[in-house]
Amino acid sequence: VGEQWDKSLKDLFTESSIKALDDVGIDKIDAIYVGNMSSDIFQGQANLGALLSDCLGVYGIPAVRVEAACASGGLAVHEGLKAVASGLSDFVLVTGVEKMTDVQTPEATSALMMGEDQEYAAFSGISFVGLHALIERLYMDKFKVNPEHIATFAVNAHKNSVNNPYAQFHNLISVEDVLKSPMIADPMRLLECSSICDGAASIILCPLDIAKKFTDTPIEIKASTVATDKLSLPEREDILTFSATRVAVENALKIAHINIQDVDVIEVHDAFSIVGIISLEDLGFVKKGEGANFVSDGQIEIDGKLPTNTLGGLKGRGHPIGATGVYQIIDLVRQLMGEAGKSQVKNAEIGLAQNIGGTGATAVINILARV
């Protein structure tokens, strides 16, 4: 993940897909899912499923682009799972991709607002950061939280991404750095925001019994759920609660037959630090309003109670929109396979990823486990 001036979107998602195929050691796939939000705007290119099929030289199979704003990647994983579960496909390639630096930043910012309601919210002139700044302001006021507490989330992100070779940021930051960084939309500052960047990520899904032939450490998707909420922030009764996340995680826990406290390591969608904090609450790890203190107490660190975004998350790894939900799965898998290096969480057996589209309108929950 980074500003990949020397690579095209085609380069990014082809390279990532081939790496995944090589890593597993297969030369056959039955279906392709591409998670991507805005190649139409960024590259003037649609039909990414067929494009990836072409770039890989693999023809004659279903190739689908899935879009749900910033949840496009997680949703592509969910759809890939359905392809396997339906019995129609055995080997499914899921690739998330976004190349955002081909346009100017204001154009990228406008594209992000397309995940919100264009008629009611975007046309008012407010930006995607602006909407989240409203959430942050209310949160700080209602729960008597200081900017220092929220900033800790970003500090932890960089602390973790330092050890992730695929991450965009390899520099440590302090609470003071966050509080001194430029104000983007009062009270939100630059270092609370994930980046506009380029990247791609790929995984291979297949039935568990087949996976066992390829690896001694297969990872099972115990549950994959998606839920929606009112699309636009102004429509909601309480902008400090992500209802879609609540519904999706409740459904996922039932399917996986576990309690939320059984989860050892998580990936939350910290497009902005405040979103990561509220997500911890709506996932059920802490009570409403206590997320910021939980974070500033160090509980989300690798040796804390709830290791969170252990390879950097959206803030540290970078947030190439369509790739993010797939990256989350990869980073969880690295933990569950015991391959997370310096970021390794001891005895990590169950992982949970939360991927959000729009201002919380779509939530994808994937629960993964060692077999």
Added chain:
Amino acid sequence: VGEQWDKSLKDLFTESSIKALDDVGIDKIDAIYVGNMSSDIFQGQANLGALLSDCLGVYGIPAVRVEAACASGGLAVHEGLKAVASGLSDFVLVTGVEKMTDVQTPEATSALMMGEDQEYAAFSGISFVGLHALIERLYMDKFKVNPEHIATFAVNAHKNSVNNPYAQFHNLISVEDVLKSPMIADPMRLLECSSICDGAASIILCPLDIAKKFTDTPIEIKASTVATDKLSLPEREDILTFSATRVAVENALKIAHINIQDVDVIEVHDAFSIVGIISLEDLGFVKKGEGANFVSDGQIEIDGKLPTNTLGGLKGRGHPIGATGVYQIIDLVRQLMGEAGKSQVKNAEIGLAQNIGGTGATAVINILARV
């Protein structure tokens, strides 16, 4: 389908979805699939799955946008089928939508080219019609076909759409009308091209045993397949053969356990008349090069050997991109349920729909049958 100046994209896909729910008589859905190519360009709006979920007031369920250029609708049906087949959803709403008249025609034309390769084909300056004009010119030269033969396809389309209340065009046209219509890209004339227009179409998918509780005439999806080809026309060895269509139909016939001659009524993707004609060949109904004569001999008429696009197809009904693949299913279902009115094909038991994305790069085949 038409130029819907008084309705927004939201109006179109909400109205269509509610009509489908009312028609079936259910108030519960488990998942939403939206087929759409370019709302990003046409409306500045992404995240259409969550948007439709919101417009319907149905929250907490998976809502997915599926895109594969002009095959977005057919692919949404295919993905909806997987959702049911996976056991994860019982009632799936599949809605296709495109509102193309919110932008100027040149912008819509550019958007259509995004289904082709932006780097290799679009940047050369050739238009989507231009690419198909190359196909038509070579076809006419190689198989000694006159413009009159190709024009017959469009004449048949309007003859059928006259009786379809949902169609855009209710006027009869003659071969002479087609040949006198403006030249768009030599040798292709205006009346060989489907329209830029607005429309939405919705269906409900569910397991067959459940469908039987709602209707005495349930229609089964016997097979649903997708295949890809080299994305860009200049890459292909033979631009007169749609390989994706050939692979997809071969796979579909195997799954459905039928021969192509068992099919009673079909929907082919006549974005341009020449595409409809070549599709008849690659689907296996006639030999390569004999499609145009088959059409001009009247074999695709309602009382002909192979009733084709009996409610107008893309030319007569209109081609609101993301909606087209869903409309094809609806029009087949009307035939199979015996509700096609003046266009009714006698004893129609098996129907086949072919939906194409790009210049033939993606092909979706759905085979439907009376139970």
